[in-house]
Amino acid sequence: MHHPFKVGFCFPKFLRRDKGESGTSHGVSVSEILAVRELDVDSGTKDDGRWQKMPQKSTEAYPYAFTVSYVERAWQHRWRCSDVTFHCLEGALCQQWVQTIREQLTALTSRPKHLLVYINPYGGKQQGERIYEQKVAPLFTLASISTHVIVTEHANHARDHLRTEAELKKYDGVVCVGGDGMFSEMVHGLVSRTQRDNGVDQNSPEEKLVPCTLRIGIIPAGSTDCICYATVGINDPVTSALHIIVGDAQAMDVCSVHHNNTFLRYSVSLLGYGFYGDVLADSERKRWMGPARYDFSGFKTFLTHHYYEGTVSFLPATDILGTPRDKTRCRAGCFICQHNGQLYSEDHQPLFLLPEYKGGWRVIRGKFLAINAASMSCACPRSPKGLSPAAHLADGTTDLILVRKCSRFNFLRHLLRHTSKYDQFDMTFVEVHRVRRFRFTPRYCQSDSELDLRENGKKLFSQICRDHPACSCSPAYSSWNCDGEILPHAAIENLPVGQPSLHSSVKGT
Ligand SMILES: CCCCCCCCCCCCC/C=C/[C@@H](O)[C@H](CO)NC(=O)CCCCCCCCCCCCCCC
Numbered sequence: 001m002h003h004p005f006k007v008g009f010c011f012p013k014f015l016r017r018d019k020g021e022s023g024t025s026h027g028v029s030v031s032e033i034l035a036v037r038e039l040d041v042d043s044g045t046k047d048d049g050r051w052q053k054m055p056q057k058s059t060e061a062y063p064y065a066f067t068v069s070y071v072e073r074a075w076q077h078r079w080r081c082s083d084v085t086f087h088c089l090e091g092a093l094c095q096q097w098v099q100t101i102r103e104q105l106t107a108l109t110s111r112p113k114h115l116l117v118y119i120n121p122y123g124g125k126q127q128g129e130r131i132y133e134q135k136v137a138p139l140f141t142l143a144s145i146s147t148h149v150i151v152t153e154h155a156n157h158a159r160d161h162l163r164t165e166a167e168l169k170k171y172d173g174v175v176c177v178g179g180d181g182m183f184s185e186m187v188h189g190l191v192s193r194t195q196r197d198n199g200v201d202q203n204s205p206e207e208k209l210v211p212c213t214l215r216i217g218i219i220p221a222g223s224t225d226c227i228c229y230a231t232v233g234i235n236d237p238v239t240s241a242l243h244i245i246v247g248d249a250q251a252m253d254v255c256s257v258h259h260n261n262t263f264l265r266y267s268v269s270l271l272g273y274g275f276y277g278d279v280l281a282d283s284e285r286k287r288w289m290g291p292a293r294y295d296f297s298g299f300k301t302f303l304t305h306h307y308y309e310g311t312v313s314f315l316p317a318t319d320i321l322g323t324p325r326d327k328t329r330c331r332a333g334c335f336i337c338q339h340n341g342q343l344y345s346e347d348h349q350p351l352f353l354l355p356e357y358k359g360g361w362r363v364i365r366g367k368f369l370a371i372n373a374a375s376m377s378c379a380c381p382r383s384p385k386g387l388s389p390a391a392h393l394a395d396g397t398t399d400l401i402l403v404r405k406c407s408r409f410n411f412l413r414h415l416l417r418h419t420s421k422y423d424q425f426d427m428t429f430v431e432v433h434r435v436r437r438f439r440f441t442p443r444y445c446q447s448d449s450e451l452d453l454r455e456n457g458k459k460l461f462s463q464i465c466r467d468h469p470a471c472s473c474s475p476a477y478s479s480w481n482c483d484g485e486i487l488p489h490a491a492i493e494n495l496p497v498g499q500p501s502l503h504s505s506v507k508g509t
């Protein structure tokens, strides 16, 4: 029996014979095969109708062939779909190979078969629909994944649909095509629904959230795409689609944000007061500028140079491995996430909820240019290492970064370091703490009537300026930027829910 592909003892090893190469050895792991299909050599076409370049000699000598599509790793964490074609003399042997590979693929239970896809047509550069149709849908079809696609018609459409209507049992996962705001909608829809179905009260800061079982996949089509970038390593739609197809999963911390014991929102990336709150508030009025709005508002906010007075209280994470100044980075299978994540397993009461832990709170009063709580690195194309490069995706902690009032020049130095190899925390006016939970109270806050105060903000502001004629006229309040959404309250309590309660179909590579 003669056939040009060697059947090795190790199943995934093939001997490739295409593009005129003879006997090129090529190993593909089954877990990275996307699809296999028989090739109609005589007609010179594949069953998907695309022409296959094949040397005339091979076609005559080996009339049967099949093509394997698989994941090929490219530059900077990018993944691409590649094809390799194998030829042989016997149709039966060819079919045997195809059938065996299909059986192996079916046995991979972590791979999704049915997905619910939400597309935000207005995210980022408004390319969501095009990106999905041209780059992602053909890959899902190739991998035999069926989809139900919903193009959102208004903000919170996806959140409300997931929370109340979607027949989640029919799907192995949900996918959002958009930016961090769309991902946040998915998190809110799924987490809220899971808590409601399990009778958990979201308003109680002490209640442990029930983890979601459905995974969320992100096809990046937003302005910052920090969740995608920080988990996959790149914001590239094809790479993300391939991670989803092969069933990759990464647990993620979800924090809940409360005001006066009332639940406000969940956060997975950045909770920022001062600089990032002001950038967001200004940029929301300039959505028409697309992603460039952040640079414009960033520059403007940098020039205004407002600082905010208040009290930050936090519970340092003392029972964990790792610090925010570590040189190591959180990657798929991260040891620190595994270790610290166990502190939240079913039979472990999180230590920070024990009464003796209550004394561990630290209080810092001051004037801050920025208060940033990063539950993950917040790496994004603007800052490839992120706000807190050593933060962990699923360790149950948040890195609290306090940037005190300093000169514009020093603040610029601090910002610039987010884009270079230099340490942005190694500056006298910056401190960083890895925390379990934190609270913030603005100086002029009178807790329960704070909203009224904000409405009378102008009055208060002018009062402060009259009282301090030499002040730099910083307003009393900034806004909280919660994963790209403005929160209506300045005083908040934040607690990392801790347990890796969310899965995203992506992983760092
Ligand atoms: C001189 C260059 C300095 C560059 C410094 C870059 C630091 C960038 C750090 C980015 C951190 C992103 C955190 C992610 C937050 C997301 O949950 C959220 C939702 O998508 N995005 C934003 O809020 C969007 C936030 C976007 C913030 C953009 C800030 C741009 C600052 C520009 C300052 C210019 C000063 C120039 C002075 C000459």
Ligand SMILES: Nc1ncnc2c1ncn2[C@@H]1O[C@H](COP(=O)(O)OP(=O)(O)OP(=O)(O)O)[C@@H](O)[C@H]1O
Pocket (backbone or CB within 6 Å): 119, 120, 121, 122, 123, 124, 125, 151, 152, 153, 154, 155, 156, 157, 177, 178, 179, 180, 181, 182, 183, 185, 221, 222, 223, 224, 225, 226, 484
């Ligand atoms: N059909 C729609 N019309 C208007 N707004 C929508 C629609 N669908 C979703 N949205 C809202 O658009 C907001 C922004 O979307 P998205 O996060 O996808 O893009 P972005 O803000 O440009 O990117 P990033 O969040 O990465 O900065 C989200 O908060 C979402 O609630």
Ligand SMILES: [Ca+2]
Pocket (backbone or CB within 6 Å): 253, 374, 375, 376, 391, 392, 393, 394, 395, 396, 397, 398
């Ligand atoms: Ca974390």
